[in-house]
Amino acid sequence: MDDSLKVQIFSRKLIKPSNPTPSHLRSFKLSLFDQLAPPLYVHILFYYLLDEDHNRAENDERFAQMQKSLSRVLSKYYPLAGRFLKDELLIDCADQGVEYFEAHVNGELVEFLQEGPEIELLNKFLPWNPPPSPYLATSPLVAVQINKFECGGVVVGIQISHFIVDASSMMTFLKEWANSCTSPTEMYPVLSPNYNDHFVSIFPARTLSGPKPRPPADYPAKIVTQRFLLDETIIEKIMEGAALSCSKCNFHPSRVVVALALIWRALLGVCLAKHGHFRDSIVAIAMNLRGKTALTISEPNYGNFWTSVIVPLEAKKAKIQLQELMILLDNRIKSTSEKLATASPEDISSMLIDSRREIIEKRYLSVGIDVYVCTSWCRFPIHEVDFGWGKPHWVSHASKAIEAIGLVDAKKGEGLEAWVSLKEEDMIEFKRALEVLVPVPK
Numbered sequence: 001m002d003d004s005l006k007v008q009i010f011s012r013k014l015i016k017p018s019n020p021t022p023s024h025l026r027s028f029k030l031s032l033f034d035q036l037a038p039p040l041y042v043h044i045l046f047y048y049l050l051d052e053d054h055n056r057a058e059n060d061e062r063f064a065q066m067q068k069s070l071s072r073v074l075s076k077y078y079p080l081a082g083r084f085l086k087d088e089l090l091i092d093c094a095d096q097g098v099e100y101f102e103a104h105v106n107g108e109l110v111e112f113l114q115e116g117p118e119i120e121l122l123n124k125f126l127p128w129n130p131p132p133s134p135y136l137a138t139s140p141l142v143a144v145q146i147n148k149f150e151c152g153g154v155v156v157g158i159q160i161s162h163f164i165v166d167a168s169s170m171m172t173f174l175k176e177w178a179n180s181c182t183s184p185t186e187m188y189p190v191l192s193p194n195y196n197d198h199f200v201s202i203f204p205a206r207t208l209s210g211p212k213p214r215p216p217a218d219y220p221a222k223i224v225t226q227r228f229l230l231d232e233t234i235i236e237k238i239m240e241g242a243a244l245s246c247s248k249c250n251f252h253p254s255r256v257v258v259a260l261a262l263i264w265r266a267l268l269g270v271c272l273a274k275h276g277h278f279r280d281s282i283v284a285i286a287m288n289l290r291g292k293t294a295l296t297i298s299e300p301n302y303g304n305f306w307t308s309v310i311v312p313l314e315a316k317k318a319k320i321q322l323q324e325l326m327i328l329l330d331n332r333i334k335s336t337s338e339k340l341a342t343a344s345p346e347d348i349s350s351m352l353i354d355s356r357r358e359i360i361e362k363r364y365l366s367v368g369i370d371v372y373v374c375t376s377w378c379r380f381p382i383h384e385v386d387f388g389w390g391k392p393h394w395v396s397h398a399s400k401a402i403e404a405i406g407l408v409d410a411k412k413g414e415g416l417e418a419w420v421s422l423k424e425e426d427m428i429e430f431k432r433a434l435e436v437l438v439p440v441p442k
Contacts, residue, residue, distance in 0.1 A: 006106045007124040007147060014097030014140075015067060017074040017081050021093045028079045028091040028195070032349055033304035034163050035089055035205040036356050041131045041143075041159040042170055044382070045122060045396045048389035049110055050152030059152055062181070062388045066146065067100065069180040074098065076192045077173055077302075080142045084163055086135050089205040091164065101127050101145040109153025113394060119225045122398040125157040130401065134161045154389060157398075162304070168288050169193075169302040171380050181387045193302035202297065202345045208353065211360045225399035225421040226431065230259050232415035234438055238262075242323050253326045256376050257333070259407055259416045260285070261325040262437055264372065268318050269433030270426050271370055278318035281370040284359050285309040285333065292340045293348060307348075308355040308373075309336045322437070374405040383411050 050059070074081045082093040105125075123129045127143035141164050147155040160170055172193060238258050242251055253261075264283055271279055289305045299305060311332045313320065320328070340348065363371040382395045397406050397419040406419040422430055 004106070005112070005121055005124065008104045009101050009145075010104055011100075011102040013100050015070050015074065015081075015100045015144075016095045016097040017078055018068075018071040019075040021075075021078040021081075021095050025078065026093050027088075028082065028093050029197075029200050030089050030091070030163065030205050031200045031303060032203040032205055032352065033166075033306065035208075036352060037162040037166070037304045039134050040162050040402075041128070041134060042162050042165060042167070043126055043157070043159045043398055044170070044174075045125055045158075045398060046156045046385055046387075046392040047109065047113065047394040047396070048154045048156070048387070049393045050154075050389070056152055059148075059154070063102070063146060063148075065181050066177075066387060070098065070100070070144070070177055073173070073177045073180050077176070079164055079195070080160070080173065082141060083137050083139070084134065084141060084161065085137055091141070092137070097140065099127060099140045099143040101143070103145060103147045105147050105149045105155070107149060108151040109149040109155070110151070112149075119227060119399045122396060125155045126398055127157060127159055131159055134163060156387065164303065166288070166304045166306050167286075167375065167377050167380055168290060168305070171382065171385075172301055174385050175381065178385045178387050194298060195302060198297050199299070202295075203349060210357050211365055222424045223399075223401055223403060223421050224424045224427050225397070225419060226427060227396075228418045228420060228434060229410060229414065230262065230416045230418060230438065232410075232413055235259065235415060238322075242326055245323065246327070251327060251330070253330050255416060256378055256407060257326050257329050259418055260329055260374060260405075261322055262434065263374075263405055263418060263420065264313075264325055264329075265322055265437055266430055266433035267370070267372060269436075270422075270429045271318075273429045273433075274426065278315040279368050279370055280315050281313050281318070281372065282358075282362060283311045283313075283329070283372045283374060284355070285311065285329075286373075286375045287333070287336065289340065289348075292337055294340075294342055295345065307336075307352045308359060309333055310355055310358055372405060373403070374407065376407040378407055378409050378416065382408065 078093050078095070079091045081095050081097050082091040083096050085092050125145060125147045127145040132139040141161040143159045145157040147157065158174070165173070235255050235258050239253055242253050260283065268278065268281070271281070285308065286306050287309050289307060290299050293299070309332055311329055313328065343351065359371060359373070362369050383391055385392060394411065395408065400421040402421065403423065404421045408417050408419070410417050420430065
């Protein structure tokens with residue numbers, strides 16, 4: 001089926017807030033965290049199988065309800081319907097709208113999933129491939145594509161500008177939209193997001209100097225994305241082994257730390273095979289700051305509020321064992337959390353700026369160092385997003401054009417899914433190196 005997958009757009013429109021945004025809310029200022037967010041669109045895909053409790057007529061009603069509910073929710077999440085003004089570092093909230101696509105897809109969704117779909121095909125379910133420049137004032141901040149399979153199965157693809165959301169705030173919005181879809185309007189009041197003006201005044205956008213990202217020397221190298229399922233029983237066994245062998249230091253690594261250590265160890269193997277020697281490397285881990293700071297103001301449940309934890313490893317220490325990698329990652333994450341617990345707003349701003357500068361300098365301007373950027377959606381309720389068809393059968397990323405690592409919880413406690421994007425020639429060696437460390441289902 002993969003070779004003959006056809007996704008045909010049959011409807012394209014703009015969904016605007018059901019109530020006009022008041023004039024005094026027209027300009028939505030971005031914070032320093034928004035300003036320093038990567039210039040890209042965050043994407044996510046939800047897969048719903050049609051079961052005996054739903055029929056095609058109900059599907060049509062559900063599709064109509066999704067549009068109405070989205071319009072209603074946008075009245076509270078009004079910046080998402082606006083446009084980004086780069087020079088002013090704000091969102092023009094003039095209700096320009098969210099781009100909304102509907103598409104027909106041939107074949108059976110369950111068959112498509114059972115075959116183990118090629119990752120590149122998943123991008124067909126996203127509204128934009130490639131997405132527009134997030135810097136353009138004409139680019140929508142959000143796009144949605146409803147993919148309707150012949151069998152009645154549905155894939156919902158969403159892309160949102162990183163300038164206005166991080167993973168936490170994206171899930172807040174999606175949860176509200178889904179809840180509004182499944183509840184009568186009069187029964188479900190849409191919760192207003194916390195657009196905290198005081199937060200923006202403490203962390204205002206500012207004029208920044210320093211290096212800017214630029215294409216790598218081998219641009220445009222082909223980047224491929226592969227999904228690796230790390231089985232929960234294997235993760236637990238590694239966690240238990242680490243705790244037993246380091247009982248005196250009370251070491252209990254998290255599932256994310258275990259997964260990252262496995263991936264980093266395999267990437268070190270790629271480096272050795274590629275260059276004939278180890279090189280300095282760093283792992284940059286995105287950390288959600290909600291609940292981790294001593295701020296006396298209420299933290300935003302919307303917009304960006306995260307920083308990167310930088311974990312360095314010198315080439316001379318790259319023969320490090322898996323457990324030592326876990327300790328290295330765990331110690332740096334914990335020490336960063338401890339600093340944040342007592343940090344002032346200016347301290348937090350400096351940590352944010354310094355981490356972004358270090359990533360740019362080492363990833364784009366340095367020679368002989370490898371930089372691995374990682375995000376984790378583990379513990380976010382991605383498997384709870386129900387638009388009316390029940391919980392999703394699967395939730396996924398799609399292929400990416402940049403090298404990155406994404407971790408998500410697999411459904412029903414099956415483990416972790418690692419979505420790894422690497423240069424095509426590096427992916428072959430990475431798969432080989434990872435399979436030496438841990439069995440990876442095909």
